[in-house]
Amino acid sequence: MVDPAKWLLTGPQRANPWTRLDDRHGGDRAWSEGNLVQPLIHGATYFRALFDALEATGPGDLVLFTDWQGDADERLTGAPGSEVVEVLSRADQRNVAVHGLVWRSHLDQVGFFATENRHLGEQLQKRGAEVLLDMRVRAGGSHHQKFVVIRHRDDSARDVAFVGGVDLAHNRRDDAAHRGDPQAQPLTHEYGAHPPWHDVQVAIRGPAVYDVETVFRERWNDPAPLSRAPWRRAADKLRSLDSTPSHLPEQWPPPPPAGPHTVQLLRTYPQLGVGRDYPFAPRGERSVARGYQKAVRRAERLVYVEDQYFWGHDVARVFEQQLRARPGLRIVVVIPLVPDLDGVNRVPQLLGRHRAIGRLQAVAPDRVAAYGLENQAGVPIYVHAKVCIVDDTWASTGSDNFSRRSWTHDSELSAVVLDESYARDLRLTLAAEHLDRLDEAPGRGLEATMADILDPSEMFDVYAAHAARLDEWHEAGKHGPRPPGRLRRLPMPHLTARQRLGAALPLDLIQDPDGRPPNLRRADRY
Numbered sequence: 069m070v071d072p073a074k075w076l077l078t079g080p081q082r083a084n085p086w087t088r089l090d091d092r093h094g095g096d097r098a099w100s101e102g103n104l105v106q107p108l109i110h111g112a113t114y115f116r117a118l119f120d121a122l123e124a125t126g127p128g129d130l131v132l133f134t135d136w137q138g139d140a141d142e143r144l145t146g147a148p149g150s151e152v153v154e155v156l157s158r159a160d161q162r163n164v165a166v167h168g169l170v171w172r173s174h175l176d177q178v179g180f181f182a183t184e185n186r187h188l189g190e191q192l193q194k195r196g197a198e199v200l201l202d203m204r205v206r207a208g209g210s211h212h213q214k215f216v217v218i219r220h221r222d223d224s225a226r227d228v229a230f231v232g233g234v235d236l237a238h239n240r241r242d243d244a245a246h247r248g249d250p251q252a253q254p255l256t257h258e259y260g261a262h263p264p265w266h267d268v269q270v271a272i273r274g275p276a277v278y279d280v281e282t283v284f285r286e287r288w289n290d291p292a293p294l295s296r297a298p299w300r301r302a303a304d305k306l307r308s309l310d311s312t313p314s315h316l317p318e319q320w321p322p323p324p325p326a327g328p329h330t331v332q333l334l335r336t337y338p339q340l341g342v343g344r345d346y347p348f349a350p351r352g353e354r355s356v357a358r359g360y361q362k363a364v365r366r367a368e369r370l371v372y373v374e375d376q377y378f379w380g381h382d383v384a385r386v387f388e389q390q391l392r393a394r395p396g397l398r399i400v401v402v403i404p405l406v407p408d409l410d411g412v413n414r415v416p417q418l419l420g421r422h423r424a425i426g427r428l429q430a431v432a433p434d435r436v437a438a439y440g441l442e443n444q445a446g447v448p449i450y451v452h453a454k455v456c457i458v459d460d461t462w463a464s465t466g467s468d469n470f471s472r473r474s475w476t477h478d479s480e481l482s483a484v485v486l487d488e489s490y491a492r493d494l495r496l497t498l499a500a501e502h503l504d505r506l507d508e509a510p511g512r513g514l515e516a517t518m519a520d521i522l523d524p525s526e527m528f529d530v531y532a533a534h535a536a537r538l539d540e541w542h543e544a545g546k547h548g549p550r551p552p553g554r555l556r557r558l559p560m561p562h563l564t565a566r567q568r569l570g571a572a573l574p575l576d577l578i579q580d581p582d583g584r585p586p587n588l589r590r591a592d593r594y
Contacts, residue, residue, distance in 0.1 A: 070330075070461055070486055070487075070488065072097075072099055072101075072332075072486055073096075074366065075362070075363060075366060075461065075462050076098065076099050076330070076332045076359070076362070076462075076486060077098050077332065077334070077355055077358055077362060078096040078097070078098055079093070079095075079096045079097065079098045080096060081098070081355075081358060081362070082098050082353070082355045082358070083353070083354070083355070083358065084348075084351070084352075084353040084355070086347065086348055086349060086350055086351075087286065087348045087349060087353070088282060088286070089282050089283065089286070089333065089335075092278070092322070098332060099330055099331060099332035099484075100274070100275040100276045100278075100279060100322075100330070100331055100332075101275070101329075101330050102274050102275055102325030102326065102327065102328075102329075103272055103273065103274030103275060103276045103325075103327055103329040103330070103331045103485075104272075104273045104274055104326040104327025104328075104329060105270050105272050105273075105327070105329045105331060105483070105485045105487075105490060106270065106271045107268060107269075107270055107465065107497070108230070108232070108268065108269045108270060108271055109244075109267075109268050109497065109498065109501070110243045110244060110266070110267065110268075111240035111241045111243075111249070111265060111269075112241050112242060112243040113243070114230065114232070114234050114267075114269040115144040115145065115234075115240070115241050116144065116145055117230070117271055118144060118216060118230060119144040119145050119150055119155060121218050121228055122155050122156065122218065123155065123158075123159075124226070125159050125162065125164045125218060125220070126162055127162060127163040127164070127221075128164075128221035128222070129159075129165070129218070129220050129221055130164070130165045130167075130217070130218070130219040130221070130317065131156070131159055131165070131166045131167070131217070131218055132167050132168070132216070132217040132281060132284040132285075133167075133168045133169075133215065133216040133217070133236075133284075134168070134169045134170070134211065134213045134214065134215055134284065134287070135168070135169075135170045135171065135214060135235055135236050135237075136171050136210060136211060136212045136213070136214055136235050136467070137171075137173070137235040137236075137237040138170050138188035138189075138235065138236045138237055139152065139188065139236070139237045139238045140152055140153035140187055140188045140191050140192075141153070141251070142236060142237055142238055142240070142241065143241065143251065144241070146241065146250065152188070152236045153188065153191045153195070156168075156192055156197055157191075157192065157195040157196070157197065159197075160192075160195060160196045161195075161196070165317060166192070166196075166197035166198065166199070167198050167199070167284075167288065167316065168189075168192065168197065168198070168199035168200070169199075169200055169202045169211065169284070169288065170188060170189050170199060170200070170201055171201075171202060171203070171205070171210050171211040171212070172186070172202060172203035172294070172295060172300070173186075173210070186201060188236075189201045189309065190307065190309060193309060193310055198313075198314060200294055200310065200311065200313060201294060201295070201309070201311075202287070202294055203294060203295040203296075203297070203300065204287075204290060204292050204293075204294060204295075204340075204346075205338075205340075205479070206338040206340055206477055206478075206583050208477075208578065208581060209338060209477050209479075209581075209583065210478045210479070211287075211478070211479045212467050212468070212474070212478040212479055212480050213283070213467050213479050213480060213481040214231075214232060214233060214234060214235055214236075214467045214481075215229060215230060215231045215232075215280055215283070215284075215467075215481055216229065216230045217229045217277065217280050217281045217284060219277070219281065219323075221320075224320065224321070224322075224324065225323060225324055225326070227277045227323040228271055228272065228273050228277065229271075229276070229277045229280035229281070230269050230270070230271055230272075231269065231270055231272060231280060231333075231465065231466060231481060231482070231483040232267070232269030232270055232454070232465050232466060232467065232483075233267055233268060233269065233376075233452055233453055233454040233465070233466065233467050234267045234268075234269045234452075238251045238252060238253040239251075239252060239253045239255075239263055239265050239450075240265060240267060242264060242265040242266070244501055244506055245443070245444075246264035246265070246266065246441075246443040246449050246554075247264065247443065248260070248261075248262025248263050248264050248265065249262060249265060250262065255408050255450060256406060256407070256409065256410050257410075258405075258406045258447075258448055259406070259447065259448055259450055260447050263450050264443050264447055264448070264449040264450060265449070265452055266441060266449050266450065266451045266452060266453055267452045268374070268453040268455050268465050269465070270465045270483055270485075272331060272483060273323065273326040273327065274323055274324070274325055274326035274327060274329075274331075275322040275323060275324075275325065276331040276333070277322070277323050278319070278321070278322035278323065279331075279333050280481075280483075281319065282319070283333065283335065283481055286346075287346075287348075287479075288313050288316060290346055290347060290348070291347070292344065292346075293311070294311050295311075296344075328487060329486075329487045329490060330485070330486040330487065331483055331484065331485055331486075332359070332483075332484040332486070333481065333482070333483055333484075334355045334356045334359040334464070334466070334468075334480075334481070334482045334483075334484060335349075335353050335355055335356060335480060335481055335482075336352075336353065336354055336355075336356045336357070336468060336474060336475060336476065336477075336478060336479060336480035336583075337349040337352050337353045337479055338352050338476060338477050338478070338479075338583030338584075339351055339352035339583065339584070339585045340352075351585060352476075352583065352584070352585065354475060354476055354584070354594040356466070356468045356474065356475055356480055356482055357382075357386075357475035357476070357594040358594050359464070359482070359484060360386055360456065360464075360475075361386055363456075363458045363462045363464075363484075364386055364390050364458065365390060366458065366459070366461075366462075367390055367397055367458050367459055368394050368396060368397060368459060369396060369397065369398070369459050369523075369524045369525045370397070370398050370399075370400065370457075370458075370459060370460075370524035370525055370527060371387065371397070371398075371400075371456065371457070371458050371459075372400050372455075372456070372457045372495055372498075372524070372527065373399070373400065373401045373402065373456050373457075373470065374401075374402045374403075374451060374453040374454070374455045374456075374498065375401070375402075375403055375453065375454055375455070375456075375469055375470045376403065376404065376451060376452050376453075376454065376469045377403065377417075377420065377469040377470060377471045377474075378401050378403050378421065378425060378438075378469075378470040378471075379417070379420030379421060379423065379471040379472070379575075379580055380420050380423045380424050380471060380472050380575075380580055381423050381424070381427065382471075382472045382475065383423075383424040383470045384423060384424045384425075384427040385592075387399060387428055388427070388431055391431050391432045391435065391436070392431065392432075396525065397432075397435065398435045398436070398437075398525060398528040399428060399432075399435065399436045399437070400437050400438075400439070400527060400531060401425060401436075401437070401438045401439070401558075402438075402439050402440070402441065402451055402502070402555075403421070403438065403439075403440065403451050403558065404440055404448065404449075404450050404451045405440025405441065405558065406440070406448050408450065413574075415563065415567055415570070415571040416571040416572075416574045416575035416579050416580075417575075417579065418561035418563060418571070419561070419563060419567075419568055419571040419572065419575050420471070420575055420579070420580055421438075421560070421561060422560060422561055422563065424470070425438045425560065426560050429560070437528060437532060437557075438557075438558040438560075439531060439535055439555045439556060439557060439558055440555075440558050441502060441554045441555065441556070442554055442556055443554065444550070444554075446542075446546075449554065453465075454466050454467060454468055454482070455494070455498070456470075457491050457494060457495045458491075459491075459524060460488055460491045460492040460495060460524050461486065461488050461491055462484060462485075462486055462491065463484065463485050463487075463491040463494050463495075464483065464484045464485075465482065465483055465485075466480060466481055466482025467480045467482065468480035468481075471580050472582055473579070473580050473581055473583075475594065476581075476582055476583035476584045476594070477581050477582065477583030478583070492522075492524075493514060495524070495527070496514050496515075496518040496521070496522075497509075497514065499518060499521055499527060499531075500514070500517060500518055501554070502531075502553065502554050502555055503530070503531075503534055503552065503553050503554075503555075504552040504553050505517050505518065505552075531555055534552070534553035534555050535553070535555040535556055535557045536557070537551040537553070538550075538551050538553055538555060539556060539557055542556075
């Protein structure tokens, strides 16, 4: 039996006494028990589950959602009529209360998607749903949380919350074949016209649904204006856009127990400054970083990470001490083979990788490995998942990346599941895809299919062998049958001193800024 207090943050360890997130848990507990959590690997899997859950809502039910990037025309199932705007509008027409907070975004001209996010909010508002464009963020920051809460007025056992890294946007509806979303949005040229996309969301049932709803309500009830920029407020008035949140219906009691899983929610909120701070986190909240720190300090065999970035000295420090203290500990990191920026903008991302992965490999060169993924056509797969599994016990899935920005600067939400069977099965299922064994698992069973990596420590060597064979096949001119697997070894970038010097400022100030209060920066604490 795993003791939650040894693995999860207690209330005082969350270090945010202003939130009501843990009020109902009792004592110092900051988690809920009796939940059932299902991993939804791939955007297509999540979108299908979300479509079915939304279509099953009826009069008096409640839908709450947040989004970082939203495309109104993204089809959840691929079929006409499954567009995000259509599905949410139909729910509203059935007298479901639909409320959304979509990050307003920075300007399109600097590589963001303000127009798309505004169109999603405008179209839903015109059809009756209350969806607001939220710019209550730190300068240069974002609301990066991606979750949906569905509550049923007459049957709380059907309540569900979806939490993870998948936006309601183009590129996300990909599946295990990784041929990309038919509704594509370009990345860099290496990813082709339809970028292959790897992502993970979780479906939560049970009392933790109430906790996810509380996260939404705290943000919704923030009395600060949605934007402080006068030109944005004037533009909203010209477009007749609603900018004042209405009162939400009273929060219903938590759903009944649904399963064996213990769930903790971890968040990031920055400190915004005097007169602007969130009332539920006036000094910010950095429980994402704190949660990783506590879990990694218990790691003895394997920390397995799938992430979009894995950047910086801050990330490296979390793992460095434990690598030195535990000679049997190994770390496997799966990130994109190719960064998502071109030209000179790519160099800061490469520097961020070097600061984290390069530093850890210098500490334990034979126990830290980094990989990227490619599909059967040899096209890189963009890894957008945000998953961390520690010793087949502690497993997180969320919106946060392994970066200082995600740990201190932007709003984030991650769901941690403390359960040995869940964590192991998630690790094995992800590995089955990357080793090209998914087709075997239904017939043989997951354990038999993945027998060579049931022990977490064995995964390190199996991944290394498969990646080596695929790399050798490429280097030999792709002669003969393609070896099984999708793993490619990730070479550490070779940056000149001049490149490092030139990349440090944009990395530290723009791509990976620090949102901590000055006293925590000086003490290097979260």
